[in-house]
Amino acid sequence: MRFDVITLFPELFAPFLAAGVTRRAFETRQVDVRLWNPRDQAEGPYRRVDDRPFGGGPGMVMLAEPLARCLAAIRADRGAGDAAPVVLFTPVGERLDHAGVARWAAGEGAILLCGRYEGIDQRFIDAHVDVQLSLGDFVLSGGEIPAMALLDAVARLQPGVLNDEGSHQEDSFNPALDGLLDCPHYTRPEEWRGQRVPAELLSGHHARIERWRREQRLALTARDRPDLIAAARAAGRLAAEDERFLASL
Missing domain, CATH: 3.40.1280.10 (SPOUT methyltransferase, trefoil knot domain)
Known part of the structure; x- marks a missing residue:
């Protein structure tokens, strides 16, 4: 182009x-x-x-x-x-x-x-x-x-531009995923100035990690951009488990 x-x-x-x-x-x-x-x-x-x-x-x-x-x-x-x-x-x-x-x-x-x-x-x-x-x-x-x-x-959306081909798939606002904000990210060391990485990310349990990330996305979006929650709900991109978590906030 x-x-x-x-x-x-x-x-x-x-x-x-x-x-x-x-x-x-x-x-x-x-x-x-x-x-x-x-x-x-x-x-x-x-x-x-x-x-x-x-x-x-x-x-x-x-x-x-x-x-x-x-x-x-x-x-x-x-x-x-x-x-x-x-x-x-x-x-x-x-x-x-x-x-x-x-x-x-x-x-x-x-x-x-x-x-x-x-x-x-x-x-x-x-x-x-x-x-x-x-x-x-x-x-x-x-x-x-x-x-x-x-x-x-x-x-950055062009093929081969990013080091990780899937990097932009997890971006905030991506409707191909859910249109929500991205979750927080952490790297080494496990503890920095008294603050530890969330235990879920250190568990090695992939399903637990993915659920934690999903709940973080939901919580952050509900707090800072509730309009995106409404749009995801209207588009049918929220599962029953997501709705239960949002109701618990």
Whole structure:
């Protein structure tokens, strides 16, 4: 799959693409990421990409023309018949979740538009943006961090990227499992500063360990994200034993 990223700060992506376990996906181009700076498509000696907003107000607005030229260059590079969606990261967008990431991970990629300043000229959005996404109800300085978040989440779902093929199967929010939060994890030493690893995890009894983990998932989710319990119940992903445990909390 291929992701083209339109950003005024391509240098922010260099360490991200070269670090961590997901770098395998980027280095091999299993997830092919290409960076485009709209300033390269701007005119004049200063390569201007923004201007003051009509109607007044603080900040600057990204110009439509450099973005349109940048997008045209990407379309030409991707080839005839390219239909990759243009994704804009913005507070008005749909909140990204596991199901959304899974859909992107199963697709062929997209063109990711990273806004800056007060935003982008609405005329460009109306003409070219297909999807708007948000990480949550807060504002960032630009779309680069959300773009990295999507790329990281998509890359780790690709075959062979993680050391353990089954690692992401136990992730929080995975509806293929149950959509609940993950359980706590422990490693050596067995006792650290007076705190011991739960006895169930040291028992060697696989059924007991799995039940402990299941109950931890249920308890944590019921406490911190009861909406996920409701969703799992509505989808029929909770067994009678799960319901009995939840009733006992």
